[in-house]
Amino acid sequence: MIERLAERLVTWQIKNKYLTFQDQKLYQYAFELLIGQVVNLLIACLLAVVFRAYDTVLMFLFSFIPLRSYAGGHHADNFNTCTVISTGMLCCVCWAAKWIPYEAVFAVSLICSSVCGALIFFLAPVEDHNKPLDRRERKIYGRIARGIWAAEALIGVICYQKGIHKISLVIALSHFMLILLLIAGIVKNRKYKR
Numbered sequence: 001m002i003e004r005l006a007e008r009l010v011t012w013q014i015k016n017k018y019l020t021f022q023d024q025k026l027y028q029y030a031f032e033l034l035i036g037q038v039v040n041l042l043i044a045c046l047l048a049v050v051f052r053a054y055d056t057v058l059m060f061l062f063s064f065i066p067l068r069s070y071a072g073g074h075h076a077d078n079f080n081t082c083t084v085i086s087t088g089m090l091c092c093v094c095w096a097a098k099w100i101p102y103e104a105v106f107a108v109s110l111i112c113s114s115v116c117g118a119l120i121f122f123l124a125p126v127e128d129h130n131k132p133l134d135r136r137e138r139k140i141y142g143r144i145a146r147g148i149w150a151a152e153a154l155i156g157v158i159c160y161q162k163g164i165h166k167i168s169l170v171i172a173l174s175h176f177m178l179i180l181l182l183i184a185g186i187v188k189n190r191k192y193k194r
Contacts, residue, residue, distance in 0.1 A: 002079040006031035036079045051094040064174040070145035072125035073181030093173045105165045109172035113153045116175035120149045126185040129192045
């Protein structure tokens with residue numbers, strides 16, 4: 001669906017001479033990414049309303065997206081699968097943020113952020129077979145991912161110390177989701193290397 005919409009938009013722009021035919025694939029890919037991100041953002045807003053979890057969704061997006069952008073991990077093979085996975089992850093985070101007891105926040109935050117940090121320090125970035133990185137990019141992305149993780153972990157600790165436990169928990173849950181995607185990315189890459 002997203003691919004067809006992007007194709008129609010690019011075809012219309014080529015027809016009206018806003019774009020050249022030579023750039024069709026590049027712009028179609030760019031439109032697919034843009035539309036996919038808008039759809040996922042709209043779904044996130046809808047889930048915030050459904051779960052009445054505006055702060056949880058906002059904090060998850062603020063902590064997950066930058067770290068995911070540089071740490072890498074599993075990428076779905078199409079936008080529909082990506083949307084389903086993203087929606088499922090956000091539903092799990094909203095549910096967990098409501099149901100994890102206050103007494104467990106410290107342990108959950110410590111475990112999730114520590115494991116995520118270790119994986120990021122040793123494995124990030126986990127590239128996708130469709131988007132390989134050269135050595136220089138791996139070094140830069142890894143350094144940035146470690147910096148983002150450290151800043152988020154520090155924010156989580158400060159929030160916990162200040163009594164803002166929910167933010168600390170949501171940051172930890174975003175780190176947990178990233179752990180899953182890093183591991184899935186490694187497994188997927190090993191399958192492609194066979």
